[in-house]
Amino acid sequence: MNNDTICALATANGIGAIGIIRVSGERSFKIVDKVFQGKNLEKVKSHSVHYGFIKDENEVIDEVMVSVFHSPKTFTTENSVEISFHGSPHIAKKILEVLIKNGARMAKAGEFTMRAFMNGRIDLSQAESIADLIASENEASRKVALNQLKGGISNEISNLRGDLLNFTSLVELELDFAEEDVEFADRSALNKLLNKIEDKLSSLIDSFQYGNAIKNGVDVAIIGKPNAGKSTLLNALLKEERAIVSDIAGTTRDTIEEILHIKGTAFRFIDTAGIRETTDKIEAIGVQKAKEKISTAKILLYLYDEFDSEPHEVIDFVKTFWREDLKIILLHNKIDLSGGYFENDFDKKVKAELFPKFTNSIIGVSAKEGTSVEAIKNELVEYIEDIKTSENTVITNQRHYESLQKSLESVKRVKSAISQSFHTELLAYELRYALEHLGEISGEFTNDEVLGNIFSKFCIGK
Structure with missing residues (x-):
């Protein structure tokens, strides 16, 4: 890490009402003291707040409160100052201009948090959880991000790595005594540990x-x-006229997306073009987009009515698009x-073909009147x-998910190597590989490209 003193809003x-500018680095107190008319910041106690003015030579810029934090008990572990201004x-x-003129430089995106990581204040998974906490939009995501900031996943991974590292050290030791054919690492105990790690990794994944x-x-x-009532249903769910509703089939030609929070979870509703064969080029693009949304959706609300559909159409559609990770709700x-709704021959035929493998939900609705919105x-x-x-x-982070998957694959290869009595050198190699992937999560094993990608997504000033 360089010794630059950085600043940012x-x-x-x-x-x-109030804005805050952060300054961090070895020369923080000296630089801010040059522009602060008040107490000498190089002589005040840590974690103290001081009243005064920020000046540019003889011109007063603003009346401020300045907070002083001495290394190492700061977010970055460096000397830090926070300037509260109107x-x-x-x-x-x-204020930023005058700080830069006196020796500071503008911080890059995520540079404060990156310094906290590089200086050992937090690990990489905790750094990422800060961005998640800032971006949290509901109570559940806030709690998960806060748990990770407090070291939730770090502690889990650290415990697994610690146990595995002990065995790896013993296996590595065996390599030093290869000619004597000794075995320091109990293979049955190692296998028992690997089973435990495998279960934990699978659960986290x-x-x-x-x-x-x-x-x-x-x-x-x-x-x-087309004209099944999709846009009407979206409006009923949102309780506002978001989508255009018309008796003319094919009105919706593009996707309309709206978010609705239900009991702490954000559901992103996507109103799509009606699926049918069409010679209209624009409508055909809309149909293709609808199919693309089906391929990425986690839940499908399939609307039909017995006046404009046949049971086999509903059955064929569901079977065409069904997949293991997709929940399909028939409306x-x-x-x-x-x-009103009652189970007639139409729905009996649908149920006979689709329940319970493809779906287990048929809800009678009136999108027009908003009937059964709560049931949906x-x-x-x-x-x-x-x-x-x-x-x-x-686990909420894609990078953590991928590292856990790689770790699990390595653990399985180690188990296979033990069962087949592979040479100690190969066993040691697979163990090191498993440790490396576990270490990627906390940042013990990483590279500058990964770090740059992670911290570039932060806002400047964090």
Whole structure:
């Protein structure tokens, strides 16, 4: 890490009651003291706040409060200063200019957090959790991010690595005595540990589906034939006229996306073009987009009505697009035209073909009147309950997920090597590989390209 002193606006851009500028680096006190009219900041106690003015030579820029933090008890572990000023973007710009003129430089995106990582204040997974905490949009994602910031996943991985490292050291020691054919690492005990690690890694990997849902939301595609009532249903779910509704089939030609939070989870509803064969080039593009949304959605709301559909159409559609990780909810629409919902021959035929493998939900709805909207929401919440994990630590980060998968593959190869009595050198190689992938999560094994990619996604000032 270089010895530059960095500065940046830590609060959001725009007008506010108060703004905060952060300064971090060995020369923080000296640089800020040059522009601060008040107490001598190089002589005050750590974690103290001081009143005064920021000046550019003889011109007063603003009346401020300055907080002083001595190394190493700071976020970056470096000397740090926070300047609280009246929240004008112009004042912020002027203060940053005068700090830079006196020896500081503008921080890069994520540079404060990167310094905290490089200086050993936090590990890489904790650094990433800070970005997740800032971006959290619901209570569940806030709790998961905070748990990871407190070292949730770090502790889990550290314990696994510690146990595995002990055995790896013994196996490495055997290589030094290869000619004597000695065995320091008990293979049966090692295998028992590997089983434990495999179970834990599998459990963490399985938690990613839930973690990804609470962090990024759940894509819900509203699908059906033209004029099935998809846009009307979207409006009913949102309780506003978001999508254009018309009796003319094929009105929706592009996808419309809206987010609705239900019991702490963000559901991203996607109203799609009606799926049918068409010679209209623009509508055909919309149909193709609808099919693409189906391929990435986690939940499918399929609308049909018995006045414009046949049972085999519903059955064929569901079987065509069904996949293991997709929840399909069938919505028998326009029940207002038939005097309410009751299970008739149409739905009996559908159930006979599709229950329980392809779906187990048929809800009678009237998108026009908003009937059964709460029942639909309950089904969506049930999806979250079904994928919820018993793990205290939940994986929400794609990078962690991929590293865990690689670690699991390595552990399985180590087990295979033991069962086949492979040479100690190969066993040691596979053990080192497993340790390396586990270390990627905390940042013990990483490279500049990975670090640059991670911290470039942070906002400047964090």
